[in-house]
Amino acid sequence: MNFMASKQPENSLLGPEADSQRTLYPYVTGTSVVALKYKDGILMAADMGGSYGSTLRYKSVERMKSIGKHSLLGASGEISDFQEILRYLDELILYDNMWDDGNSLGPKEVHNYLTRVMYNRRNKFNPLWNSLVLGGVKNGQKYLGTVSMIGVNFEDNHVATGFGNHLARPILRQEWHENLSYEDGVRLLEKCMRVLLYRDRSAINKLQIAKITEEGTTISRPYSLKTYWEFSAFANPAQGAVGTW
């Protein structure tokens, strides 16, 4: 009796030779993105850092981009994969515009498209190593959602990626409410970003805040947050931990 030795088909992505064909680990990464719904639309914040492992190598990386007329995309994770996603979306919006028929893809449609892309890549063991935040307004309806590299997606009134989930979301759960004014929204986001700056070592003090409303998108110029290092807890940090630096 013949037993066929089972082995991977030649074109699969598993097995030693194929590792050069798929993403195994990220190289240049962005850290948290935080976003919330406010009265007129969505506010989103992200710093401009691109880390190369533990080195803060690139400090002018724009991690938020506007998509079509109605959406705004923020990404953390591998920067080159984010650029790839922007190319996919560019093509998507182009074909949408080419119909020239008064219909346009709104934030909900873009979010679901991205979910399909991320999940399908995950199924092929070749993920786009990003956590994405997609926000926008269309016909007065505000939309804010997120997709992870494994295709987990959901919508909420406030979302965050990476460390933002652990440090920013609790603040937002306490202090977010319906119909925040623009100033209050920005203040809330800055509060979150400041905590992230103190506690996330891949965060840098150079950030942008983006706003999207029915009228369109504005991404602020890069700026820095004021920080306070005179907390007594920060003085003599090695006190309780011998040998630390």
Added chain:
Amino acid sequence: MFRNQYDTDVTTWSPAGRLFQVEYAMEAVKQGSAAIGLRSKTHIVLGCVNKANSELSSHQKKIFKVDDHIGVAIAGLTADGRVLSRYMRNECINYSFTYESPLPVGRLVVQLADKAQVCTQRSWKRPYGVGLLVAGLDESGAHLYYNCPSGNYFEYQAFAIGSRSQAAKTYLERRFENFADSSRDDLVKDALMAIRETLQGETLKSSICTVAVVGVGEPFHILDLETVQQMIDAFEIVGEQEGPAAEPDAAAAADQGGSTEEGVAPMDI
């Protein structure tokens, strides 16, 4: 129309610049049983005449639900219509899956028209022998389109296709200006009246016609026999001739066959 030496292949032009196979395909639509459509700002109603071949058989399905927001009525080769409906359903469901949003009718109609056009430019294919009245809702409101075997499509406030459709068209032409603001029930009533026009005196009853509605807050569905019969009875449509009885005879002759003798290409409608 008469046979000529340019009508064997769809890929052969006549010297007058006509594709006879495509025109013959449109003839097939004219021979099918009537289908009508009309719309207001918020609703679209599709109706068709459903005659069974014999008392023993059931009638053919001529109205198809394509998605919650789109439906289609066909006239002509129903087999071709069924295949195209399956294509439309597929397109809608794929779009819904990817974007979690309904496919805009305008785009579906263009895709359908492009599919029909391919069959007018391949020597190994033939044009679809079916006309489709596509009714659908999208962001910009209620729409009614007519897709032709030629690959053309047009948007209408109201339209009728198939045999004796001229009678229905005449009725609709007189009334269409009021449709935009009609209530849903008035629209259904107008559809039933238009169907009745194509019956040329035969009694209108729910067993020989099918009516379907789609509108804002109302997914596409075919009305059941009791509801339709109730509406017919309520509007006292049965057996009444309204006046345009004289017109259909003259118009019907012009409708079938068309003025194609002299090398003038017929309009799609």
